Amino acid sequence: MPTCLLCPATPKPDRFEMSDSVPGNPQGAAEMSRNSQLERRDATMGRGAMAFYEQPIELVRGEGIWLFDANGKRYMDIYNNVPVAGHCHPRIVEAMRRQASTLNTHSRYVNETVLAYSERLLAHHADPLDSLIMGCSGSEALEVAVQMARAATGGQALLISNATYHGNTTEIRRMTFGPFEPDYKRVSFPQTYRPLAEGASEDELRDRHLGEIQRAISGLEAEGIGLAGMLFCPIFANEGLPDVPKGFLPQAAALVRAAGGLVILDEVQAGFGRTGRWWGYEVMECTPDIVTMGKPMGAGIPLSGTATSNAIASTFHEKCFYFNTTASTPLQAAVGSAVLDVIEDEGLVERSARVGSFLLSELMPFMDRYESVGDVRGRGLFIGIEWVSDREKRTADRAGAGAFVERMKNKGFLMGAAGHQNNVLKLRPPLVFEQADAELLLTALDETMREMHG
Known part of the structure; x- marks a missing residue:
C-alpha cells in the first residue's frame, strides 16, 4: 500500500490523473471485479441502495485526509464530515x-x-x-x-x-x-x-x-x-x-x-x-x-x-x-x-478557521475566472461553490456540478454537491487539513474548471 503523505514537503504532481490499473491487476479485471461487487451489493442490500459516482469505488483503507481503493489509488477526502480528526487517528x-x-x-x-x-x-x-x-x-x-x-x-x-x-x-x-x-x-x-x-x-x-x-x-x-x-x-x-x-x-x-x-x-x-x-x-x-x-x-x-x-x-x-x-x-x-x-x-478549531480562510480567499478569484462559478461562500473548512449555467440569471446547473464531481473523483479528490438544487460543490475535508493540502486541492479544482470551460 502507498504511504499516506500528510506533510507539507509532499511533492505536488503536475497533473492528477491516476490509472485505475496496477501491476498484477489490469483494468479489465478490475472492471469485472467492480461489476461483480455491484451485483452482489444489489442482491444483498436491494437495488437502488445509494452509491456515489457513476463508477462506484471500493475503499479499503483510510489515513488522515486520504482514502485508498482496492487498487492502491489514493483519494483526498473532501466530502466526509465524520472524520474531523482524520481517518483512523x-x-x-x-x-x-x-x-x-x-x-x-x-x-x-x-x-x-x-x-x-x-x-x-x-x-x-x-x-x-x-x-x-x-x-x-x-x-x-x-x-x-x-x-x-x-x-x-x-x-x-x-x-x-x-x-x-x-x-x-x-x-x-x-x-x-x-x-x-x-x-x-x-x-x-x-x-x-x-x-x-x-x-x-x-x-x-x-x-x-x-x-x-x-x-x-x-x-x-x-x-x-x-x-x-x-x-x-x-x-x-x-x-x-x-x-x-x-x-x-x-x-x-x-x-x-x-x-x-x-x-x-x-x-x-x-x-x-x-x-x-x-x-x-x-x-x-x-x-x-x-x-x-x-x-x-x-x-x-x-x-x-x-x-x-x-x-x-x-x-x-x-x-x-x-x-x-x-x-x-x-x-x-x-x-x-x-x-x-x-x-x-492539535488545535483543529483554530486550524479550521486558518486554513479555511486561506482556501476561501484563494477560491474567490474563481468567480472572475470561470463563468460557471456563480458564488463562493462558506466558513472554516465548509465551503460551497455555486455552479450555474447562466451567471446573470443565477441558473442552477445540477448536471454541471455532477460532472465536475465525477472529474474530480477521477483525479483522486472525493467531493459532493449540496443545496436545494444540488448544484453547490461542497468542500468539507477533515479538520487535519493543512495549507499544503489546500494548495493541492486548489490546483486540481483550477485544472478541472479549465477543462470544463474548454
Whole structure:
C-alpha cells in the first residue's frame, strides 16, 4: 500500500490523473471485479441502495485526509464530515481498543467514563446547555430534540426550512419529504444569492424572512395548533451554505420564544470546529435551547447527542419514556473523549478557521475566472461553490456540478454537491487539513474548471 503523505514537503504532481490499473491487476479485471461487487451489493442490500459516482469505488483503507481503493489509488477526502480528526487517528483507535477490551454496557448502569465525557463536552457549550442525552445517530438526536420541545412546551408544531434535511427516521424525514401538515410549517431559508426580493438590502431581506416567521406563528395560533419551536441547521448546510442576512437567526429565535416555543439548532454538520468555531450557533450568535450533535462526534463510531438545560431534560424524562440500550455507553464515551483530545491538542478549531480562510480567499478569484462559478461562500473548512449555467440569471446547473464531481473523483479528490438544487460543490475535508493540502486541492479544482470551460 502507498504511504499516506500528510506533510507539507509532499511533492505536488503536475497533473492528477491516476490509472485505475496496477501491476498484477489490469483494468479489465478490475472492471469485472467492480461489476461483480455491484451485483452482489444489489442482491444483498436491494437495488437502488445509494452509491456515489457513476463508477462506484471500493475503499479499503483510510489515513488522515486520504482514502485508498482496492487498487492502491489514493483519494483526498473532501466530502466526509465524520472524520474531523482524520481517518483512523491512532489516539482514537487506541481509545476504542482499550475501552472495548475493558467494558461496554448500556445507559442504565452508572459509569464514570460516561459522566466525565458528558461534563467535558457540555463545558464546550454555552449556558444553559448543561445536560446531555447520548444516541447513536443524528436522526436519533433529532427525534429526542423534537420530543423534548413538545414535552416542555405542550405544543406540537415546528418551524423548519423549506429545503432542509435532518435525518431518516419516520418522524424526522417528514421535514424533508412530508407530510408536513399540521406538525411542520416550512419557511423560506434565508439567503442573499437568490433573494426573496431583488435589489433589497441585507436588512430588508432579513426583515422579509422574519416576517415570514411571524406569519407562520400567527397562522398556527389561528388554527389552534400549539408551537413547540423552530428547528434549523445554524449554517443551513443542506440548503447550500447560503450567506444569511446578519441577525436573522437570533431575531427569529426571539419571535419563537415570545410565542412560547423553543429553539433547536442542529449541529450535526456544523459542530466540532467545522466552521472555525466550536459550534455553528456561535457563528450566528444565537444560543439554542436544544442542540443536536452527531457525525464527527464519534469519528465513525455511532455516537450522537442532544444537549439542553437540566430543566428541559428532566421534563423530557418525566413525560417521555426513553432509554437507549446502545447509547451512553463507556465505549462511546471513551471514543468521544479521544475525539475531544485530538481537537483540543492539535488545535483543529483554530486550524479550521486558518486554513479555511486561506482556501476561501484563494477560491474567490474563481468567480472572475470561470463563468460557471456563480458564488463562493462558506466558513472554516465548509465551503460551497455555486455552479450555474447562466451567471446573470443565477441558473442552477445540477448536471454541471455532477460532472465536475465525477472529474474530480477521477483525479483522486472525493467531493459532493449540496443545496436545494444540488448544484453547490461542497468542500468539507477533515479538520487535519493543512495549507499544503489546500494548495493541492486548489490546483486540481483550477485544472478541472479549465477543462470544463474548454
